[in-house]
Amino acid sequence: MEDLVVVGGGVIGLSCAWRAAQAGWHVTLRDPAPASGSSWVAGGMLAPVTEAWPGEEGLLELGLSSLELWPGFAEELSAAAGQPAGLHPEGTVVAATGSGDRAELDALATHLARLGRPVERLSGRELRRLEPGLGPDVRGGLSVPGDLSVDNRALLAALRAAAEKAGVAVVERAWAPGETADDAAGTVLICAGAHSASLHPGLAGLVRPVKGEILRLTHRHGAFPVPTRTVRALVDGRPVYLVPRPGGLVVGATQSEHGFDTEPTVGGVRDLLRDAERILPGIAEYTLAEAAAGLRPGSPDNVPVLGRLDGRTLVATGHSRNGILLAPLTARLVVGLLEGGSVPATVDPARFGRTGT
Amino acid sequence: MHGNLADETLVVAGRKIGSRLITGTGGAANLEVLERALVASGTTLTTVAMRRIDARTGTGVLDLLRRLGIEVLPNTAGCRTAAEAVLTARLAREALETDLVKLEVVADERTLLPDPIELLDAAEQLVDDGFTVLPYTNDDPVLARKLEQVGCAAVMPLGSPIGTGLGIRNPHNIEMIVADAGVPVVLDAGIGTASEAAQAMELGCDAVLLATAVTRAADPERMAHAMRLAVEAGYAARHAGRIPRRYWAQASSPETDREPPETG
Structure with a gap:
């Protein structure tokens, strides 16, 4: 059995470790604090369509491929881990407030239609019939039933359980470059997120930390119910999203x-709350349970x-806003690489052509 | 005559600015898109919000500008008081080793309009502290004059509020600012498309500063190219001298030639 050291225990590292172990590799996962980084604070949207933007068609294709894998991935993971993977199968609505926001959503809809991915445009009233919690400032938007979400924390717990059951040894210690070179047999897979750039000269300048602040609210007795779907919105041009979780x-x-x-x-907290409250006024009665930032x-x-x-x-890193969405596809591509295959040119680090590798 | 245009370089506080199109970085989908847009714009000076980035560890945007050889114009976006703006400018100078600052002190989030009282106060403090101050200001000729009087190296009036793309709402004010100014005038904010950038130059502005119009365009690279051409065209047209506006038509090839008027 060949040795694989996976560096980083976020959603990418855990997914790859689990799948590699299933494929017969002897896997050690190294992370001083597994499942504590950006995967832990993430929103967990599986939303390639509502993330789409002209010029990022390659990313949309990757996201759609991975979204297709998600239901099967979640089902298999739940069974392997003996606990839920956290997939939330309801869709996404996108709400606009001002006329400029509506114009921007129209542009997104036109762009998607041109790519052969039509989305449904709805009036403010129609949106409110789907999600009664939407406030009167919402003037229209889109319904995208295929864009889903996952409870990232349930997912991470399930991934770790499944990985360990599959034989992955989780070692809660940092890994340093060169450390594994001594025992010449093993392969190293770097999945250390924003910290990856310092772990290999070939990654210098290719990965950087992009800070994101995010809040967790919990429903209180008597408050307006949590929406069924993910609600994304543009509020005077500022994007905000509200992703339902149990409670x-x-x-x-x-x-x-x-x-x-x-x-x-x-x-950061004030801006998010102000914009979120414009979209779902009922959250004023919720508990502000957590404010965090991830990279x-x-x-x-x-x-x-x-x-x-x-x-x-x-x-396997540099997933930007899309790590959780792209985890199933990433794990599949990594196992393919381990088995001697290749990856699409769109993801290969060689595409940047400015590293010494 | 037009061959000399290239020699008519913009000079701000003794510093030559190679392009009359100054860009911002906010709003780009990703760094690759931003890079292509910056290259297409031909810009040599780009403004970066100091509160959004960490100058010490370097970031994607700063590394990108360094690689492209584009000078960084730090700005104080997000500051609401003179004291905040002065502190942010000093941190920028320390981190980036530049005395250039685009001074932004906005009154509120909804309009993002400059707060004239705080702006003038901050400008005065920063000029006294040795900064080269480029203030983002209202399209108010009186405020623009006062900013120049306290020693600002340029004045940068808005065409319309930041990010609105509403173009130049009060062209006459911009003309008055230009007529009065002894320092360069940079039209900053509100540009939505190329004709508006050209209009700014035709009104006599020395440069145009824009970000969203390019970064949020469906094709940022192409829009950056359009803006570059527009700024060049508007500048050339301004200096070529336009014809007077007439009420009635005037045939360009009169049936009976007369002696042209003396141009003395």
Whole structure:
């Protein structure tokens, strides 16, 4: 049995470790604090269509491929772990407030129609029939039943359980480059998210931390019920999303570049709450249970950095906003690489052509 | 004559600015898109919000600008008081080793309009502290004059509020600011499409600063190229001297030639 060291215990590292162990590899996962990074604070949207933007068609295709894998992945994971994977099969609505926001959603709808992915445009009233909690500022939007969500924390717990049951040894200790080179047999897979750039010279400049602040609200007795679907919105041009969880909501997310800063700021929390309340006024009665910040592993084109770095090192990171969505596809591509296959050029780190690898 | 246009370089506080199109970075879908747009715009100076990035560890945007050889113009976006803006400008100077600052002090989130009282206060403090101050200001000729009087190196009036793409709502005010100014005038904010950038230059502005119009366009690279051409066209048209507006038609090839008027 061949040895594989997976560096990083977020959703990507855990998914790859689990799938590699299933494929017969002897896997050790290294992370000083597994499942504590950006995967832990993430919103858990599986929403490639409502994330689409002109110029990012490659990312949309990857997202759609991975979304297709999600139901099977979740089912298999729940069975393997003996606990729910957290998939929430309801869809997504996108709400607009001002006329500029509506124009922007119209542009998104036109773009998607041109790509052969029509979405349904709804008036404010029609949207409110789907989600009665939507406030009067919502003037129209889109319904995208195929964009789903997953409870990221349930997912991480299930992944760890399944990975360990499949034989993955989780070692809660940091990994340093060169450490594994001594025992010449093993392969190393770097999945350390925003921290990956310092782990291999071939990743310098390809992955950077993109801070995101995110809130968790819990429903209180008497408060307006949690929406059924994921609610995304544009509020005076600012995007905000509200993702349902059992007994609450996740509200995200800001975006800024502050190095490895994971402290939520007053302004970030205030902005998110202000915009979220315009969309779902009922949340005023919810509990503000948690404010956190995570570091998205940003790549230059927002597309993952996934492939071979050298004879013994593979990488799967740079998933930007889409790590949880792309986890099933990433794990499949990584297992393919381990078995001697190749990855699509769109994700291969070689596409940037500015590293020494 | 037109061959000299290239030599007519914009100079701000003794510093040559290679392109009259100054860009911002906010709103781009990703760094690759931003890179292609910046290259297509031909810009040599790009403004970056200091509160959105960490200058110490370097970020995607700062690394990108360095790689493209584009000078960074730090801005104080997000600041609401003079004291905040002064602090942010000083941190930017320390981190980026530049005395240039685009001074932004906005009154509220909904309009993002400059707060004139705080803006003037901050401008005065920063000029005294040795900064080269480029203030984002209202399209108010009086405020623009006062900013120049306290020593700002340029004035940057808005065409319309940030991100609205409503173009130049009060062209006459922009003309008055231009007529009065002894420092460069940069039209900052409100541009939605190329004709509006050209209009700014035709009104006599020395440069145009824009971000959203390019970064949020469906094809940012193409829009950046359009803006570059528009700024060049508007500048050339301004200096070519337009014909007077007439009420009635005037045939360009009169049936009976007369001696042209003396141009003395």
